[in-house]
Amino acid sequence: MNKLIYCATVLIAFIASCNTQKQASKFRFATPEAGTLVKIGESIPLKLVFPSEVSTFDSVVYAMDGEVLARRTDSTPVTLDTEKAAFGSRTLSAKLYYGGEEQVAYSNIIVVPPPPKRYSFKIINEYPHDPKAYTQGLEFDENNILYESTGNESSGQNGKSSLRKVDYRTGEVIQRLDLDDRYFGEGLTLVGDKVVQLTWREKVGFVYNKNTFAKIGEFAYGQSAEGWGLCYDGNRLIKSDGSSRLYFLNKDTYAEEGFIEVYNDKGPVDSINELEYIDGKVYANIYTKDIIVIIDPETGAIEGEINLIGIYADKKDHNNELNGIAYDRRGDRLFITGKLWSKLYHIELVER
Structure with a gap:
C-alpha cells in the first residue's frame, strides 16, 4: 500500500475512534x-x-x-x-x-392517537351543482339554504371569487356577490345573522349581513399563514391554513386565540382544508385527496377517516378536488361536493 494512503487511513480511523469515544x-x-x-x-x-x-x-x-x-x-x-x-x-x-x-x-x-375509524360511503341522493363553481366553502343555514364561497380558478364572469346563496335541490344561485379581483375566496361559515368568509393569501376575512350580503366588517389574520377552511362550533370560529394546525378565533373580534396541532397514528397531518362542525367534531377535507377526516377539536386527534375515492366519476385533475362539506342539522344529512363538480351528493357513512 502507498505509504501516504496508509497514513491517511490510520488518521481517519483514529479520528473516527475519538469521535466514537466522545459520543460514548x-x-x-x-x-x-x-x-x-x-x-x-x-x-x-x-x-x-x-x-x-x-x-x-x-x-x-x-x-x-x-x-x-x-x-x-x-x-x-x-x-x-x-x-x-x-x-x-x-x-x-x-x-x-x-x-x-x-x-x-x-x-x-x-x-x-390510536388509528382512526375507517368509513366508506353510500350515496343517498345527488343534486345539480354549478360546474363553474370553484367551491371553497359550503354551509347550510337553518332553512336549508346553501351558502357557498368560490375561488376564481375558471375564466370569465364565473371565474370571479364569489359569495352565493344556492337552492341545493336545483343548483340555482339565488343570490351572488362577486369579490374584487384581487381576492381569492376561501372558506366560509355562518354566525347568527352574519356570514364570515376567508380569502386565501390576502390575509383578510370579510363579514357580511347574511340576508343582504352587505359587507359589515373585515379582519386581519394573526399567526395563521393563509385562509383555507372555516367553521363555527357555537362559541368560537375554527380556521385552517393548509398546515397541520386548527386555529381558534374569537367569534366577535375574529382575533386568533390559540391553536391545536392535528395528528393521526402516523404523526402530524397537514393540508387541512374545508371545514364543517358536526356534533362536536370537525370534519375536514385533506387537500388533493378524496378523503375527509374527523377531528376532535379539543385534542387534535383524528378519530375517523372517510374514503370518498371514486364518488365523482368526472374528476379530471388537481383543480377538480373534493372540497365542500355541508351538514343539514335538522335532517341529520351530510352533503359533499368539489371544485368545478356538477354534482352535490347527500351521503351516509358506512363504517368498515
Missing part, C-alpha cells in the same frame, strides 16, 4: 431516540448514557415539557407513562447534577 462519553438519552412515535397510553423507558468521567453524581431530574417526571440518585431507567400526555412533539430532558456542576440531555417523542 457524552451525557445523552439512549432511549427514546429523538422523533420516536409513541401511541397515547404507551409506557416507554427513559434510559441515559452517562459521561465516562462521572463515576458518582448527586441526582438526575427527568422532565417532559419542563414538568418534572422523576428524580433519581442512580442510573436506573425511568418509565414514562403517556396516558395523559398531549398529542404532538413532547420535549424530554434530563439534568445531571454532580460536584456542583450540571449537564443536560434532550430528546423528544411524538405522541399520536
Whole structure:
C-alpha cells in the first residue's frame, strides 16, 4: 500500500475512534431516540448514557415539557407513562447534577392517537351543482339554504371569487356577490345573522349581513399563514391554513386565540382544508385527496377517516378536488361536493 494512503487511513480511523469515544462519553438519552412515535397510553423507558468521567453524581431530574417526571440518585431507567400526555412533539430532558456542576440531555417523542375509524360511503341522493363553481366553502343555514364561497380558478364572469346563496335541490344561485379581483375566496361559515368568509393569501376575512350580503366588517389574520377552511362550533370560529394546525378565533373580534396541532397514528397531518362542525367534531377535507377526516377539536386527534375515492366519476385533475362539506342539522344529512363538480351528493357513512 502507498505509504501516504496508509497514513491517511490510520488518521481517519483514529479520528473516527475519538469521535466514537466522545459520543460514548457524552451525557445523552439512549432511549427514546429523538422523533420516536409513541401511541397515547404507551409506557416507554427513559434510559441515559452517562459521561465516562462521572463515576458518582448527586441526582438526575427527568422532565417532559419542563414538568418534572422523576428524580433519581442512580442510573436506573425511568418509565414514562403517556396516558395523559398531549398529542404532538413532547420535549424530554434530563439534568445531571454532580460536584456542583450540571449537564443536560434532550430528546423528544411524538405522541399520536390510536388509528382512526375507517368509513366508506353510500350515496343517498345527488343534486345539480354549478360546474363553474370553484367551491371553497359550503354551509347550510337553518332553512336549508346553501351558502357557498368560490375561488376564481375558471375564466370569465364565473371565474370571479364569489359569495352565493344556492337552492341545493336545483343548483340555482339565488343570490351572488362577486369579490374584487384581487381576492381569492376561501372558506366560509355562518354566525347568527352574519356570514364570515376567508380569502386565501390576502390575509383578510370579510363579514357580511347574511340576508343582504352587505359587507359589515373585515379582519386581519394573526399567526395563521393563509385562509383555507372555516367553521363555527357555537362559541368560537375554527380556521385552517393548509398546515397541520386548527386555529381558534374569537367569534366577535375574529382575533386568533390559540391553536391545536392535528395528528393521526402516523404523526402530524397537514393540508387541512374545508371545514364543517358536526356534533362536536370537525370534519375536514385533506387537500388533493378524496378523503375527509374527523377531528376532535379539543385534542387534535383524528378519530375517523372517510374514503370518498371514486364518488365523482368526472374528476379530471388537481383543480377538480373534493372540497365542500355541508351538514343539514335538522335532517341529520351530510352533503359533499368539489371544485368545478356538477354534482352535490347527500351521503351516509358506512363504517368498515
